[in-house]
Amino acid sequence: MDSEDERIKEAVKHTEILRPPKQSLATFGTTNVYYYLVTEPSYSELVKGTAETVIREGRVIAERPKIVTPLYLSHLEGFSLEAKRYLDSLTRAYGSNAPGLFYTYKNEPKGLNIVSDNLLAVVDKLNREIDKRGDPLASIIRGQDELWDVSLMKFIYEMTRSSLPDNLMQMETRGLLDMDARGVPADARVRIEDLFKMVARGDLDPGELKSELDRWGLFEEYEDRFLAIFKKSRR
Numbered sequence: 001m002d003s004e005d006e007r008i009k010e011a012v013k014h015t016e017i018l019r020p021p022k023q024s025l026a027t028f029g030t031t032n033v034y035y036y037l038v039t040e041p042s043y044s045e046l047v048k049g050t051a052e053t054v055i056r057e058g059r060v061i062a063e064r065p066k067i068v069t070p071l072y073l074s075h076l077e078g079f080s081l082e083a084k085r086y087l088d089s090l091t092r093a094y095g096s097n098a099p100g101l102f103y104t105y106k107n108e109p110k111g112l113n114i115v116s117d118n119l120l121a122v123v124d125k126l127n128r129e130i131d132k133r134g135d136p137l138a139s140i141i142r143g144q145d146e147l148w149d150v151s152l153m154k155f156i157y158e159m160t161r162s163s164l165p166d167n168l169m170q171m172e173t174r175g176l177l178d179m180d181a182r183g184v185p186a187d188a189r190v191r192i193e194d195l196f197k198m199v200a201r202g203d204l205d206p207g208e209l210k211s212e213l214d215r216w217g218l219f220e221e222y223e224d225r226f227l228a229i230f231k232k233s234r235r
Contacts, residue, residue: 011147015154018123019130019140025103025163027170031062033159034138036126037152038119039145051118054145055126058109060156065103065167067176067187071096075215097183101167103160107152184216192222199229206230 018038025031037056070090090098115122123140130138143151171177176187195212198204206229213219213226 007147008150011144011150012154014144015151016142017139017155017158018142019127019138020162021139021159022136024166025062025065025159027065027167029064032137033060033062034058034135035060035141035152035155036139037141037143037148037155038122038126039143039148039151040119041114042145051116053115053117053119053122055113055115055122056109056148057111057113058107058152060152060159061106061108062159063104063106065101066191067099067171067185068102069097069099069183069185070094071183071217072188072215073102097179099177099179099185101164101171105156182218184218188216192216192218196225 021033023031035058037058039054039056041052041054074084074088074091117125119142123142126140130140139155141151141155168177171187176185176190178186180186180189192209192212195204195209199206199209206226210219210226213222219226
């Protein structure tokens with residue numbers, strides 16, 4: 001393990017979720033989680049006798065989780081060769097159509113403040129503020145200043161892991177995990193219908209719909225319907 005890997009490992013080890021969300025990630029909608037990531041400033045060891053705390057605020061937006069398969073993931077762009085090999089191993093172990101949940105996130109930083117108070121006192125004030133406004137999804141994370149984004153990633157991972165059983169149960173109850181003869185989960189069919197509606201309203205670039213159909217190997221099945229979109233627009 002090189003020095004950078006060791007630093008990341010230490011950052012993860014010393015990250016604490018002081019106030020986790022009181023609700024799971026939504027199964028059928030978008031979830032907005034407001035976070036406060038508190039750290040002791042990296043220069044604190046150089047400045048003795050002064051208690052300061054860094055507060056980073058932001059919002060993690062979790063899109064509706066969708067059911068995917070190793071075959072679907074293999075058509076996504078931006079994966080390294082190592083990641084591709086991992087997907088190949090999943091295909092060999094579970095089959096190309098084994099269902100799993102795929103979560104996508106967006107981080108929207110809101111600001112950074114340095115306050116003259118010790119970290120525990122700052123956390124206490126933040127807890128009182130969150131209690132006062134009654135936000136069940138507001139969270140507090142204690143991390144390391146230099147690798148605060150690693151601490152945020154650990155928070156996202158833990159949030160996903162705790163939500164997974166509930167999300168899977170709700171999807172299974174609705175039959176969205178059922179696979180058709182082509183190895184496509186019912187959830188994917190529902191999503192494709194939603195994308196067609198969004199394109200028809202002008203809320204989505206048809207190219208995104210085309211990409212989703214290609215990832216599932218379904219463009220030929222939906223080709224006539226897809227091309228009809230452009231015929232309508234010419235009228």
